[in-house]
Amino acid sequence: MRVVLAQPRGFCAGVERAIEIVERALEKFGPPIYVRHEIVHNRHVVERLRAKGAHFVDEIDEVPPGSVTIFSAHGVASAIEERASARGLPVIDATCPLVSKVHSEGQRYASQGREIVLIGHAGHPEIVGTMGRITGRVHLISTPDEVDGLKVSDPNRLAFITQTTLSVDDTRAVIEALKDRFPTIIGPDTKDICYATQNRQRAARDLAGIVDVVLVVGAPNSSNSNRLREIAAESGVPSYLIEDAAALDRRWLEGASAVGITAGASAPAELVEALIGRLGDFFDIEVEELSGVTENVRFRMPAQLAEEAAG
C-alpha cells in the first residue's frame, strides 16, 4: 500500500501560537490557567494541556477571580473581552492574528456606514466572535442561494468579509452571487481565507488526484478539516475525516493500492504518525510525501509572554 502524505498538512502558525501561549502561560504563571473554549478544535491538544493544568471553560464567569484567562485562537466577541475586563481578569489573547485582521476589516467597513455580509458557518466560534466584534448590522450567509433572501437597508452601502477556514471555491461562488445582486459591494475577495487553509486545500486536491482513498485527520468540529474532506471527495475519491488512528475502518481501504493522508490545521503531527503506524499494522506500506508549499509563517507572542518567547 502506498501511503502518500499531503504537503502542507497539520498545524498552522495560528494554532502553533495558541498552543504555545497556553504552554508559556503555564510555565510563567503556574497552573491553573483558564482557557475560554477549546484553545483549538482538537481533543488531543485540549487533553494534553488539561493534564498540564489548563482548565477549559465555556463562560468568563466560570473563571475564579484573579485567574489568568486565555481567549482561544478563534477569537471572541467584544462583550466577552469587556466582561473579562470588568471582572479584572488578567487576559492573554490567543486569537489568531489572521482572525483579528478580519475583525478589524469588518469594523472598518462598518464604520464607513456599510452593512456587512459575513460569509461563514453559523455557530462556529470564529463566526460568533466576528459577529460580536462589529458594531452595526451583520448578515450571515453561507451559500449563494441565501443571497436572494438578504434584506439590506441600502444595496449601495454593503461590504462582505469571510470566515478564515472556508472552501475557496465555494466562497468564490457566494461572492459572485453577491456581486451579481449588489454590483457595488466591496470586500477582500477570497483573501480572508487564510494562507494555511488555502495551502491545505490545494494540497488535498493534488493528493486526491493520485490516490484511491483520502483520510483527513481532524476533529469533527474543525471547519478547515471538514473542508479538506469535502474537497478531496469532490475530486471523486472516497474521503473520511477521522479524529485519530483508532477511528480508521479497514473496510474503507478494500481494493485500494494508494491511500492519501492530510490533516487539518489543528491536528498534531503525532496523530498522523499514529495513523501511519496503524496502516502499517494492516498493510505492507511505503510512505511518500508530495512536494508542496513550504510554510514559514510565524506569529509573534502576545506582549505578556514576549520576553519568554525571545529567551
Ligand code: SF4
Ligand atoms: S487556520 Fe488560519 S486563521 Fe485559523 S488559526 Fe490557522 S492560520 Fe489562523
